[in-house]
Amino acid sequence: MIEFHNVHKTYTVGKREIPALHPSRLTIEGGQIFGLIGHSGAGKSTLLRLINRLEEPSGGRIVVDGEDITALDGEGLRRFRQRVGMIFQHFNLLSSKTVADNVGMPLKLAGELSRREIEARVAELLARVGLSDHAKKYPAQLSGGQKQRVGIARALATRPKILLCDEATSALDPQTTGQVLQLLAEINRELRLTVVLITHEMDVIRRVCDRVAVMDAGTVVEEGPVADVFLHPQHPTTQRFVLEAEQVDEHEQRDDFAHVPGRILRLTFQGDSTYAPLLGTVARQTGVDYSILAGRIDRIKDVPYGQLTLALTGGDVEAALDCFRAADVHLEVLR
Amino acid sequence: MDASFASLVQNIDWAEIWLATLDTLLMLGGSLLFTVLLGLPLGVLLFLTGPRQLFEQKGVYALLSLLVNVLRSLPFIILLIVMIPFTVLITGTSLGVAGAIPPLVVGATPFFARLVETALREVDRGIIEATQAMGATTRQIVLNALLPEARPGIIAATTVTAITLVSYTAMAGVVGAGGLGDLAIRFGYQRFQTDVMVVTVILLLILVQVLQTVGDRLVVHFSRK
Numbered sequence A: 001m002i003e004f005h006n007v008h009k010t011y012t013v014g015k016r017e018i019p020a021l022h023p024s025r026l027t028i029e030g031g032q033i034f035g036l037i038g039h040s041g042a043g044k045s046t047l048l049r050l051i052n053r054l055e056e057p058s059g060g061r062i063v064v065d066g067e068d069i070t071a072l073d074g075e076g077l078r079r080f081r082q083r084v085g086m087i088f089q090h091f092n093l094l095s096s097k098t099v100a101d102n103v104g105m106p107l108k109l110a111g112e113l114s115r116r117e118i119e120a121r122v123a124e125l126l127a128r129v130g131l132s133d134h135a136k137k138y139p140a141q142l143s144g145g146q147k148q149r150v151g152i153a154r155a156l157a158t159r160p161k162i163l164l165c166d167e168a169t170s171a172l173d174p175q176t177t178g179q180v181l182q183l184l185a186e187i188n189r190e191l192r193l194t195v196v197l198i199t200h201e202m203d204v205i206r207r208v209c210d211r212v213a214v215m216d217a218g219t220v221v222e223e224g225p226v227a228d229v230f231l232h233p234q235h236p237t238t239q240r241f242v243l244e245a246e247q248v249d250e251h252e253q254r255d256d257f258a259h260v261p262g263r264i265l266r267l268t269f270q271g272d273s274t275y276a277p278l279l280g281t282v283a284r285q286t287g288v289d290y291s292i293l294a295g296r297i298d299r300i301k302d303v304p305y306g307q308l309t310l311a312l313t314g315g316d317v318e319a320a321l322d323c324f325r326a327a328d329v330h331l332e333v334l335r
Numbered sequence B: 001m002d003a004s005f006a007s008l009v010q011n012i013d014w015a016e017i018w019l020a021t022l023d024t025l026l027m028l029g030g031s032l033l034f035t036v037l038l039g040l041p042l043g044v045l046l047f048l049t050g051p052r053q054l055f056e057q058k059g060v061y062a063l064l065s066l067l068v069n070v071l072r073s074l075p076f077i078i079l080l081i082v083m084i085p086f087t088v089l090i091t092g093t094s095l096g097v098a099g100a101i102p103p104l105v106v107g108a109t110p111f112f113a114r115l116v117e118t119a120l121r122e123v124d125r126g127i128i129e130a131t132q133a134m135g136a137t138t139r140q141i142v143l144n145a146l147l148p149e150a151r152p153g154i155i156a157a158t159t160v161t162a163i164t165l166v167s168y169t170a171m172a173g174v175v176g177a178g179g180l181g182d183l184a185i186r187f188g189y190q191r192f193q194t195d196v197m198v199v200t201v202i203l204l205l206i207l208v209q210v211l212q213t214v215g216d217r218l219v220v221h222f223s224r225k
Helices: A044-051 A074-082 A099-110 A115-128 A144-156 A174-191 A202-208 A226-231 A236-246 A250-259 A271-275 A278-286 A317-326 B002-008 B014-049 B058-073 B076-082 B084-091 B096-121 B125-133 B138-175 B180-189 B194-222
Strands: A002-013 A016-028 A033-037 A059-064 A084-088 A162-166 A194-199 A211-216 A219-225 A263-270 A289-300 A303-313 A330-333
Touching: A002 A044, A016 A044, A016 A059, A016 A219, A033 A044, A033 A174, A033 A202, A044 A059, A044 A162, A044 A194, A074 A084, A074 A099, A084 A144, A084 B125, A099 A115, A099 A144, A099 B138, A115 A144, A144 A174, A162 A174, A174 A194, A174 A202, A194 A202, A202 A226, A202 A236, A202 A289, A211 A226, A211 A236, A219 A226, A219 A236, A226 A263, A226 A289, A226 A303, A263 A271, A263 A317, A271 A303, A278 A289, A278 A317, A303 A317, A317 A330, B014 B058, B014 B096, B014 B138, B014 B180, B014 B194, B058 B096, B076 B084, B076 B096, B076 B138, B084 B096, B096 B138, B125 B138, B138 B180, B138 B194, B180 B194
Parallel strands: A033 A194, A033 A211, A084 A162, A162 A194
Antiparallel strands: A002 A016, A002 A059, A211 A219, A263 A303, A263 A330, A289 A303
16 A cells, blocks of 8 residues: 655756645555556656655655655665566666566566576566567567566566556557556456556556546646546546547537437446446336437446437436436436 | 889888887777776766766766866876876886876876766666666666666777877877887988888778777677667
């Protein structure tokens, strides 16, 4: 578990003080994949780097599994960092070392294992990320996705409890992004590892995260389970991110509904209710007709969801609304 | 044909040329070795204490930087003479090859250190960050990340320094160190023996060419990008 207690960070440039992170409280439960989303300059990168003290906090306390890591220095800080893996947008692999030597580097630096033990561990890690055939290659000979998998293997070498991901998929194409996210999700499940990832893409959050915090101008403006934040965004910044992910302009769409007759409502299904034949049942029982104006059916991590905007005409509309309220769905009446 | 060639090179004493070549190589080898041994740590120190670096120390950096700049702005021929007492102190003589090496090292070390500093700055900051995130000490960062990553740049710096040293050795004749450059000045220039001048210059050219080629090959060999 990672806890931020009133942590803040201010950069001093010349004589000016620039706040990068306003006093923040945040708790990241162990074993989760926690997403931090924000535009560049929102402070997400600062927040991430505070966790392994690549950035020094200007004040406040950061507690990891009960240990105040803001109090650590020298040897203590280095030991702590060995228990936190990190992967980067631009991979940051050493171009002068082979894939195997890159992966083995944290172990070599920690100096606790013999050469033979390091070799065995490296072989195991490369097998885990599917790169056993590339051990002797240099990073320049690999594709972007392969480089990031080397980065992941390297980050896992010391069997850390926490994995920090700094825009880990932002430099990758969509297909490779999917593979890397899948690998992160597998690792999180198998190793019970806490993953903190930052991104500017809501889609990344939707596909792998359990919880998400939305950052804007150095402040966490919204935080919660991904499904809640994604399906019912409250803060304007969050709403913008969700719209970007959907690639639809909802305002435009709402104008289109102006000439549609009847009541307009939005239904949100989650989990098993997504596949229940609710619309047909309600239509038969109450005699309403429905037309679907907009909709999406997809998955948030492993949970299916559906969100439909409907127009109801004819029949007993109020009774239909009651049926929807009674069912296992979230109802918003838009008009 | 043979006769005409012999008349072209009538002033040349090949034994002398051979000795001079040997002296040049000795001066070059000896001074390059010590220049790298001293300049590499100095360059690392310049880099680490520099602005926004791992060990940022404004005072130390300013002092080292000033020292380097002072030594680099001193003409080598003056350094050669100014250093005579110091040279006697460490080598026991101010003459010959041994007498030339200390001023050559003092002349080339600041130059090499600056090139090393520049090569280290070329290393992606992300690599340093990643190594820090592994829990590395500053010493480990330098030895395991910075130097290996900067190796091609440092080899290129060594090549440039070696070639600069070749031209410095030409002036070492002032302290009687001999060498090809000295031969070119004393016989070729001062006694108008054009053939000696041409032969020594050709030999120096070959030396520089070989150094550059070997250096470039090594840079390519160690570049994994």
